[in-house]
Every structure is written in structure tokens, then in C-alpha cells.
Amino acid sequence: MEDGIWVSQKGDFMIKFMPKFLIVTALCTIHYSQVALAQSHTHDAEATPYAGLQSRTIKSLSETDLEELRRGGGWGFALPAELNGKPGPAHLLELQDELGLSKDQVKKIEAIYSAMREQAIVAGERFIEAEAALSEAFAGDQLDLAELNKLVEAAEAARAELRLVHLSRHLQTTPLLSADQIQQYNILRGYANDPCSSVPEGHDPAMWKKHNGCS
Structure with a gap:
């Protein structure tokens, strides 16, 4: 029908x-x-992004975070310098052959990196201790606003100290490099396009390569 x-x-x-x-x-x-x-499933996932993190010893830091801090790693602190064309010592040493660093440059950068790592490990431990104290305070029932203020100030002071350790080394390494080395560093790190890979329309290929130091 x-x-x-x-x-x-x-x-x-x-x-x-x-x-x-x-x-x-x-x-x-x-x-x-x-x-x-x-x-409903999407809402549940969005509503519980921290599920499972309650088992951390220090709630604000993962095991990966702790490993990075304890070895003196950058932990993203130096991004304002790194992404604005101010290379840091660790990556410069990794790329020393590609950048054509001289023995004198390498020696000076190694000294900067060694001092940075030593200070970063000490400052990192202070930051970890401050975060641990904050986490432990919230685990109890005696925390008041005055004590919380002290704990947060201590944690932020430790974090600022650690960040300064990393950022200051970018200021020290940059003057040791030539403009060409900095440009090549940014290309190798993926922050800039290689001008030698293609010649823009309207430019003479030979002159373009000459001006950009292409081989």
C-alpha cells in the first residue's frame, strides 16, 4: 500500500x-x-581532563616533568628567546657541525651550558620542593589563606629563578654567533624557511643565492 x-x-x-x-x-x-x-561521552571527557592525575605524588608535576627538571632541562622556559632568534647553548652544541661553529665558539658555549645545567638542577629542586609543599598543604585540613599565600609566593619565586637561569643563557650565547649562523640555526630548528630551497618569482636565481649565502 x-x-x-x-x-x-x-x-x-x-x-x-x-x-x-x-x-x-x-x-x-x-x-x-x-x-x-x-x-554525553564528549562532555564526560571534557569534564574530567584531570582524571588519573590524582595518583601523582606532586599533583602539579608529572613524572616526565620531574625528570626534565632534575636533569636541568629547559621545560619550555626559554621559548621567548628561542622563538625570537636567540639560540640556547644546548641546541647549539647539538647542531655545532651543521652551523660550522669554531672550536673557540664551542668551548665558550660548552662553558655556558655547563654553568646553566648546574644552576638549573639546583633551582629545579627548589621548584620541585615548593610544588611538593603546596600539594601537601592541600592534602591536609589546616591550610589557611595566609599560609597559602606564602606557599604560592615560594613556588613562583622558585619558578622565576629557574626560568631566569635558562633565559639568561640565550642572551649569553647569541653574541657569540654570526648572523648567518643564527639564520641557519632558525632554519634547522624549523623556525624559518630555507631561502636557498627556492627562488621567489621575479628574482634572479644567481643573485638571490649570492645574497643569501647559498652554495
């Missing part, structure tokens, strides 16, 4: 004749139920 459709037999189901509006209603119900379920 015009107002119905046939549903094919599957397994133990019998062939039935149903009005079209019932089929449409059923399909709409299934669709919106699936959408609601998907939205």
Missing part, C-alpha cells in the same frame, strides 16, 4: 508491514539517541 513499507525478514524476525510515519519516528529516535550518547 502507499502508506507503508516492507521490512525484510532477518533471523527470527517476521516480515511486517508498518506505516511510514512509525518507521520515520523510530529512525529519528535512534538518531537522536546516538547523538545524545556521543555528546
Whole structure:
């Protein structure tokens, strides 16, 4: 008939004749139920982004964070310098061959890196201790606003000290490099395009390569 459709037999189901509006209603119900379920799962994931982190010893620091801090790693502190064309000692030493650093440059950068790492390890431990104290304070029931203020100030002071250790070394290494070495560093680190890889339209290839120091 015009107002119905046939549903094919599957397994133990019998062939039935149903009005079209019932089929449409059923399909709409299934669709919106699936959408609601998907939205519920998404909402749950967004609502519990910290699930599992409660097992950390220091709640604000992961094991990876602790390892990075304890070895004197950068932990992202030097990004304002790094991404503004002021290279740091660790990556300069890694790329010394590609950058053509002289023995004198390498010696000076190694001294800067050694001092930075030594100070960063000490400052990193202070920062870890400050974060641990803050975490432990919240685990108890005696924390008041005055004590919280002291703990936060101590943690932020330790963090600032550690950040200064890393950023200051970028200021020390930059004057040791030539403009070409800094440009090549930025290319190797993926912060700038290699001008030798392609000649812009309208430029003489030979002159372009000469001006950009291309081989």
C-alpha cells in the first residue's frame, strides 16, 4: 500500500508491514539517541581532563616533568628567546657541525651550558620542593589563606629563578654567533624557511643565492 513499507525478514524476525510515519519516528529516535550518547561521552571527557592525575605524588608535576627538571632541562622556559632568534647553548652544541661553529665558539658555549645545567638542577629542586609543599598543604585540613599565600609566593619565586637561569643563557650565547649562523640555526630548528630551497618569482636565481649565502 502507499502508506507503508516492507521490512525484510532477518533471523527470527517476521516480515511486517508498518506505516511510514512509525518507521520515520523510530529512525529519528535512534538518531537522536546516538547523538545524545556521543555528546554525553564528549562532555564526560571534557569534564574530567584531570582524571588519573590524582595518583601523582606532586599533583602539579608529572613524572616526565620531574625528570626534565632534575636533569636541568629547559621545560619550555626559554621559548621567548628561542622563538625570537636567540639560540640556547644546548641546541647549539647539538647542531655545532651543521652551523660550522669554531672550536673557540664551542668551548665558550660548552662553558655556558655547563654553568646553566648546574644552576638549573639546583633551582629545579627548589621548584620541585615548593610544588611538593603546596600539594601537601592541600592534602591536609589546616591550610589557611595566609599560609597559602606564602606557599604560592615560594613556588613562583622558585619558578622565576629557574626560568631566569635558562633565559639568561640565550642572551649569553647569541653574541657569540654570526648572523648567518643564527639564520641557519632558525632554519634547522624549523623556525624559518630555507631561502636557498627556492627562488621567489621575479628574482634572479644567481643573485638571490649570492645574497643569501647559498652554495
